[in-house]
Amino acid sequence: MVTWVLISAVVIAALLGIADKRWSNISVLVLGLVPLVFGGFGLMHHGTIVLIHGELYLSTLGAWFSLVLGVVATMSAWYRWGYPDHGRTASLWLPIFVLSMMAVILAGNVWVFMTAWESMTISSFFLVITDHRKAGVLQSGYIYLVMSQVSAMLILAGFMAMGSYVHSFDFSVWSTQGAALAQAPKNLVFALLGIGFGIKSGIVPFHIWLPRAHPAAPAPVSGLMSGVMIKLGIFGILQFLMIDLGRTDRFWPIVILAGGALSALLGVLYALMEHDLKRLLAYHSIENIGIILLGVGVMGIGIDWHRPALVSLGLAASLFHTLNHAIFKTQLFLAAGAVEKHTGTLDADQLGGLIRTMPGIAIGFLVGSMAISALPPFNGFVSEWLTFRGLLGIASHSAVLLALYGLGLAMALGLTGALASVCFVKAFGTIFLGEPRRRVSQNPIQASMTWPIAVLGILSLLLGILPQPLLNLISQVEPSSGLIHPAYGSLLLSAKTLTIAAILLAGTALFAVISRVWKMETVPRWSCGRVPNPSMQFTSASFTKAVRTTFAVIYRPHHNLQPLGKHAPDFADRLVYKGGTVPVWERHVYKPLYRWVWKVSRISTRIQAGPVRLYLAYLLGTVGLMIAIIH
Amino acid sequence: MLWSVQSVGIIILFAVSPLLWGTTQTVKARLQGRHGPPVWQMYRVIAKNWRKETTVPEFSSWIFRLAPSVSMAALLAVLIMIPSSGQAPKGLPHDLLTVLFLLALERFWIGLSGLDSAGTFGGLGASRTSTVGTGIEPALLAAFGVLWRLSGGSAIEPMTPLLKASPGGTLSWSLAVVSFAFLFLAELGRMPVDNPDTHLELTMIHEATILESNGRLLALSQMAMTLKLTVIMTLGWVILGPHLGSPWPGLALLLVELACTSMALGWIESRLTKLRYFQLPAYLSIAAGIGLLGFFLASGGFNL
Numbered sequence: 046m047v048t049w050v051l052i053s054a055v056v057i058a059a060l061l062g063i064a065d066k067r068w069s070n071i072s073v074l075v076l077g078l079v080p081l082v083f084g085g086f087g088l089m090h091h092g093t094i095v096l097i098h099g100e101l102y103l104s105t106l107g108a109w110f111s112l113v114l115g116v117v118a119t120m121s122a123w124y125r126w127g128y129p130d131h132g133r134t135a136s137l138w139l140p141i142f143v144l145s146m147m148a149v150i151l152a153g154n155v156w157v158f159m160t161a162w163e164s165m166t167i168s169s170f171f172l173v174i175t176d177h178r179k180a181g182v183l184q185s186g187y188i189y190l191v192m193s194q195v196s197a198m199l200i201l202a203g204f205m206a207m208g209s210y211v212h213s214f215d216f217s218v219w220s221t222q223g224a225a226l227a228q229a230p231k232n233l234v235f236a237l238l239g240i241g242f243g244i245k246s247g248i249v250p251f252h253i254w255l256p257r258a259h260p261a262a263p264a265p266v267s268g269l270m271s272g273v274m275i276k277l278g279i280f281g282i283l284q285f286l287m288i289d290l291g292r293t294d295r296f297w298p299i300v301i302l303a304g305g306a307l308s309a310l311l312g313v314l315y316a317l318m319e320h321d322l323k324r325l326l327a328y329h330s331i332e333n334i335g336i337i338l339l340g341v342g343v344m345g346i347g348i349d350w351h352r353p354a355l356v357s358l359g360l361a362a363s364l365f366h367t368l369n370h371a372i373f374k375t376q377l378f379l380a381a382g383a384v385e386k387h388t389g390t391l392d393a394d395q396l397g398g399l400i401r402t403m404p405g406i407a408i409g410f411l412v413g414s415m416a417i418s419a420l421p422p423f424n425g426f427v428s429e430w431l432t433f434r435g436l437l438g439i440a441s442h443s444a445v446l447l448a449l450y451g452l453g454l455a456m457a458l459g460l461t462g463a464l465a466s467v468c469f470v471k472a473f474g475t476i477f478l479g480e481p482r483r484r485v486s487q488n489p490i491q492a493s494m495t496w497p498i499a500v501l502g503i504l505s506l507l508l509g510i511l512p513q514p515l516l517n518l519i520s521q522v523e524p525s526s527g528l529i530h531p532a533y534g535s536l537l538l539s540a541k542t543l544t545i546a547a548i549l550l551a552g553t554a555l556f557a558v559i560s561r562v563w564k565m566e567t568v569p570r571w572s573c574g575r576v577p578n579p580s581m582q583f584t585s586a587s588f589t590k591a592v593r594t595t596f597a598v599i600y601r602p603h604h605n606l607q608p609l610g611k612h613a614p615d616f617a618d619r620l621v622y623k624g625g626t627v628p629v630w631e632r633h634v635y636k637p638l639y640r641w642v643w644k645v646s647r648i649s650t651r652i653q654a655g656p657v658r659l660y661l662a663y664l665l666g667t668v669g670l671m672i673a674i675i676h
Numbered sequence: 677m678l679w680s681v682q683s684v685g686i687i688i689l690f691a692v693s694p695l696l697w698g699t700t701q702t703v704k705a706r707l708q709g710r711h712g713p714p715v716w717q718m719y720r721v722i723a724k725n726w727r728k729e730t731t732v733p734e735f736s737s738w739i740f741r742l743a744p745s746v747s748m749a750a751l752l753a754v755l756i757m758i759p760s761s762g763q764a765p766k767g768l769p770h771d772l773l774t775v776l777f778l779l780a781l782e783r784f785w786i787g788l789s790g791l792d793s794a795g796t797f798g799g800l801g802a803s804r805t806s807t808v809g810t811g812i813e814p815a816l817l818a819a820f821g822v823l824w825r826l827s828g829g830s831a832i833e834p835m836t837p838l839l840k841a842s843p844g845g846t847l848s849w850s851l852a853v854v855s856f857a858f859l860f861l862a863e864l865g866r867m868p869v870d871n872p873d874t875h876l877e878l879t880m881i882h883e884a885t886i887l888e889s890n891g892r893l894l895a896l897s898q899m900a901m902t903l904k905l906t907v908i909m910t911l912g913w914v915i916l917g918p919h920l921g922s923p924w925p926g927l928a929l930l931l932v933e934l935a936c937t938s939m940a941l942g943w944i945e946s947r948l949t950k951l952r953y954f955q956l957p958a959y960l961s962i963a964a965g966i967g968l969l970g971f972f973l974a975s976g977g978f979n980l
Binding site: 415560595 | 796798
């Protein structure tokens, strides 16, 4: 009864979105607070809560993701109060989007899950194309839709396979019987679901939709998509592949680790070359999904090689990074939205010096940048530390090649972290610091856009200083499987985040006070005796020049200097410089694939010409064939 | 007892770091046939800058004013975390991974302050410092690979007692030492990676980030520079150096080792020429490769 009341309240809230923006915001706020409370309650409850028998239930893993959804949804709704409107589309679809993500988490069987999953895809598609009049937005939307459908079909196929092996489509049956399956069915399910969820998470070979779709959407939607939606792929991998299937072929965790490392590295490398702030952040989502997957892979190695310590480290690392990434990525996307509303552009090479016109947003972006670069004392540091410990745990395994693989992955993660910090020095430095590069408009932004960013910043500081209570909650996830290491608590303590944060804050304050930072006079900068101008500052392209040259194998950079004028090559009046990098995946993977799909569909038009009688004949033939086979 | 050794160690190391810097400079000058400044010159330079009036460039913000303090705080945190006598007192964090993150924090703020100065040199220094940092971080993970392997954790602890348990002990230890030596020069911005003595825009890396600083901010940056030298040397000696069981002799030994290293650094610096900036990735990959080889040996790689 209580459940029904809850659900109908939720549905009403979603329908309110049709009314107007204010009601839509209120319903998103409610729809955010409900999972927040649900998640907290579910984690405290030590076990699964059944809402509707066989249809909806809240597992402890689900409770964690529900917490993530709650945090992001409430903050996005709060932020949207002051965010200039995008017509009725966003108001209508946003509550439905949040609701369907909640339903994915709560789903108790295949049908509920797939309905929720598809409704999540459709509603997010409409949110992505909110600004459909802008060039390229519709195309991004379609690419997103197609990739999502491929993902959904693979997931459905995987579910069908799993259902036929276990003889049930009920998820609770899967978690009791999944582990007992033979190796071959497990492999098939793992491959189908792994790729399906991988596409939705934006793992590297399947990532091309992500940097297109996320930036096209309005900022609160980008936050929800990057913060929560792509994490639901991770939820699927953890729930169905790690926890339900249990021990699999040892090949799989190694593949997951490789995918994670590849996504992390390539994600950050592509992000470095971006000038557009939102696209840069979208590429960083790929990077962070890679880091989360590294944690998942550590967990998989632990399950397959019977190392409980690795299982708990990997699970804690991946889940904690999921929450952390949701927090700081939402914060960064919301700050990016504020920058866009303030100046009208997101191009880093046009901006500069925003720290003076929007100081609050600048601090929020700085905190987010430090958290995403895994710098102490923020939360990204804790979860990357855990991931590192997991990978180094693999590195101390007795099998030499596995150990070497573990260290190699740790090095890849180290490189990723260092590149991420370069990228955010670049992003924060070129957008918020220095002198404005161009004259841009400076529209005032509302305080209600700054507050959620500040709250998220405080959250990420708190979780960076005192991660222990939440990490203890993670140990509630699947305590029944007996996989969690008994010494779990002490394993995570050695980073002593509180002491380090205290030293850092006290040290900074001390040195700032004794050097009297407030008593300094402003003078013109040094420009070798010339008149200083804004174009003498480094831009995001020049800042990353060395990285571009070092990783030329990946970027394939090209540039072209064209002299123009009457006596062009020797005495040019004007020089035109064009440079860029080659989008390798699009050119060498997706373009050929796209052409091939076109070719196939053109061939298929020969048998799909349109006349109804032909289709009736096909139908008859198929039925006949089926009867023939069955007999 | 361990706490008192650790605190005395922190104070001494903090106090002698300009002296160690000066030693390197003096040795270098003598080897180049100059008389050079006295070894305590760095104290005078810092004191002189501290007393001067401090100005900041136009368009800079509080980031520029705060960055030297943050980088001092980060290095101080590293100094506190390293068990300088070889044994860590109970309750103090001594985690090697955290040290790497703290060094990244320092680099992050140096980079920001470079861009905040709104000049050409700041951005140049910021770009170069952070790019070199991307190579150092993974290579350091490889250099300490043997330690992760043998200790099974990420604590800063002496490696020599652990070596007995490993098949290719001494050899992998020496490879780790070589790899760390490479990275030591890179992290500190010494020859052949960066030349701390020039202000030529073609060559300078770290100096470019502090070109706009003066007065107290410059003094803090110089203190941070000398402290970083001490911290990284200490880190290397504590992990890779000889290990005495008792704390006070351990601390004394460390000081001798530091004095020797800073003299050796002067000798190395006057023997090497600077590499081209674009050759640095190769240099850093060699360091990482040596570290990986050491790890491979320590894992019993040849009996697969």
